[in-house]
Amino acid sequence: MRQQNFSMEMSMGIRTLSMAAVCLATLCGCVSLAQNINGRNAANHEAAARVAAHNGDWQTARLQYAQALTNARLAHAGADEEGRLSYEYGRVLGITCSYGLAEQMLQASLQFARQSGGPAYLPQLELALMAEKQGPQQAVKYYRELEPQLDDTQFSARHPRGVADVRRRYASVLAASGDEAGATAQRAKASALEATNPGSSEEGPVTPYGSACVASGTSN
Numbered sequence: 001m002r003q004q005n006f007s008m009e010m011s012m013g014i015r016t017l018s019m020a021a022v023c024l025a026t027l028c029g030c031v032s033l034a035q036n037i038n039g040r041n042a043a044n045h046e047a048a049a050r051v052a053a054h055n056g057d058w059q060t061a062r063l064q065y066a067q068a069l070t071n072a073r074l075a076h077a078g079a080d081e082e083g084r085l086s087y088e089y090g091r092v093l094g095i096t097c098s099y100g101l102a103e104q105m106l107q108a109s110l111q112f113a114r115q116s117g118g119p120a121y122l123p124q125l126e127l128a129l130m131a132e133k134q135g136p137q138q139a140v141k142y143y144r145e146l147e148p149q150l151d152d153t154q155f156s157a158r159h160p161r162g163v164a165d166v167r168r169r170y171a172s173v174l175a176a177s178g179d180e181a182g183a184t185a186q187r188a189k190a191s192a193l194e195a196t197n198p199g200s201s202e203e204g205p206v207t208p209y210g211s212a213c214v215a216s217g218t219s220n
Contacts, residue, residue: 042072052064056212079115083108087123090126110123133209161197163193164189
């Protein structure tokens with residue numbers, strides 16, 4: 001009788017484990033499917049955001065980047081993807097004058113860049129450019145954090161015109177903050193880069209922060 005009871009218990013235990021395994025496999029499959037759907041949705045929203053930004057429709061771009069970032073997080077995207085979306089969303093938030101949220105997104109992008117080994121200077125530069133709207137003291141703080149990248153000779157050799165332009169902007173905020181000596185030093189470095197790279201090309205337009213303010217009730 002004991003042997004029979006033991007056999008029945010073992011059989012029931014095996015059936016329970018089998019059912020649990022099936023349920024776990026089903027659950028994992030559902031989670032994987034949901035992540036795939038969220039990943040596709042993130043890509044679709046990002047594509048729509050890029051089109052809207054290209055057309056100057058910053059409000060639509062803002063909403064689409066918000067959706068893209070939400071879906072990317074639900075899909076458990078990697079640091080590089082979430083960093084890229086945080087960067088683009090932050091820029092658009094700044095363009096539409098949501099400076100506090102924009103700073104949060106750009107700071108998040110900076111942390112993701114450091115985590116993934118991506119280009120940290122991009123969010124650092126955008127933080128400096130946007131801070132110009134808040135006054136020279138705040139802008140100087142961000143430009144100063146960016147300065148080690150500007151001093152990197154390999155970086156400046158790859159982007160001489162861009163580095164020269166950034167140094168001139170840095171000089172302007174230094175002068176506005178009362179640091180004329182610092183401003184003079186930055187202008188001299190910019191002039192030296194321009195003199196040694198006369199044929200360097202433009203780096204592209206500067207993000208137009210504050211150019212498309214939206215109604216204060218906008219939540220995204």
